[in-house]
Amino acid sequence: MSNDVNETLALLMNHRSIRAYKDTPVSQGQLASIVAAGQMASTSSNVQAYSVIAVTDPELKSKLAKLAGNQVYIEQCPVFLVWCADLYRLKKTSEPYLGDTSFEDSTENFIVATVDTTLAAQNAAVAAESLGLGIVYIGGIRNQIAEVSELLGLPELVYPLFGMCIGYPEQEPGLRPRLPMKAVLHMNGYSKEQSVEEAKAYDATTKQYLLERTNGQNDATWSQMMAKRLAEPTRMHMKDFLDSKGFMQQ
Known part of the structure; x- marks a missing residue:
């Protein structure tokens, strides 16, 4: 990593998923500041193809916790x-x-909306952390996505991509090691x-990390964990659901 570290880079490099929160509201x-920061993220052709429900x-x-797998x-x-x-809205x-x-129902516009939403959410995540808050993304809302959509009253051409918990951290988990830069750059x-x-x-890095995190109870490597993930069907209902919402018709 470069020695050119500033306050923003230090914040980004210290990201941890937080799963325990204080009662502080x-x-x-x-x-408003968090969502405003999200709105300033890059957006394709100024489409701004996302909404967020607090x-x-x-x-x-x-109810959402139960639908997301009892998280x-x-x-x-x-x-x-x-x-x-x-x-x-578009x-x-x-x-x-x-x-x-x-x-509006083209595959390209589906990609645009998905990317726009993700960019806005990540801006919001960094904004939250800059305020001393913690976050964790919740992909589990796609476990029962039709029920989540009904519960939140989502119309056609809107789908819940992920959730995000926000609050003051009640824990300080260690940093999870990432792939070597040469694997991605x-x-x-x-x-x-x-x-x-x-x-x-x-x-080797992930094996050592898990051994330390689990007090020797788990020594799985990244490749083994990814193989397990690929071997299990996950949310196979997504294609039919997106079709029912009017996405990717062209």
Whole structure:
């Protein structure tokens, strides 16, 4: 890593997923600043194809926690954000100016909405951490995505991409080691050999990390964990759900 480290880089390099929160509330001012920072993320053609639902109601958080696989920290965090890829707004506001043909349901626009949402959410995550808050992304809201969508009243061309718990940390987990930079950074073209060999070297790092984290109970390597992930069908309902919401029709 470069020696050119500033306050922003230090913050980014210290990211940890937080799964335990204090009772201290997140203020409306903090929430507004976090979402405003998200809105300043890059967006394709200024489409801004996302919406975010801030869930603070305890009963609603409890229902979402169960739908997401009984992840109790959704209930414990002061604010749970549901980040949604949103082409509904684009379609409805454009309709008066459209002719007979439009492509809001194209695969490209699905990608645009998904990327826009992710960029905004990551900006918001960094903003939250800059305020002394912690976050964790919750992909589990896609476990029962139709039920989540119904619960939140999501219309056509809107889907919940992931959730995000926000609150003051009640824990200080260690940093999880990442792949070697050479596994992900390629100069002037993709190197297949470099990508694979550097990832294999990462196995020793992850094995040692897990041994220390679990007091010797787990020594799985990254490759073994990824093989297990690939061998298990995960959220195979997503294609049918997205089709039912009107995405990727063209």
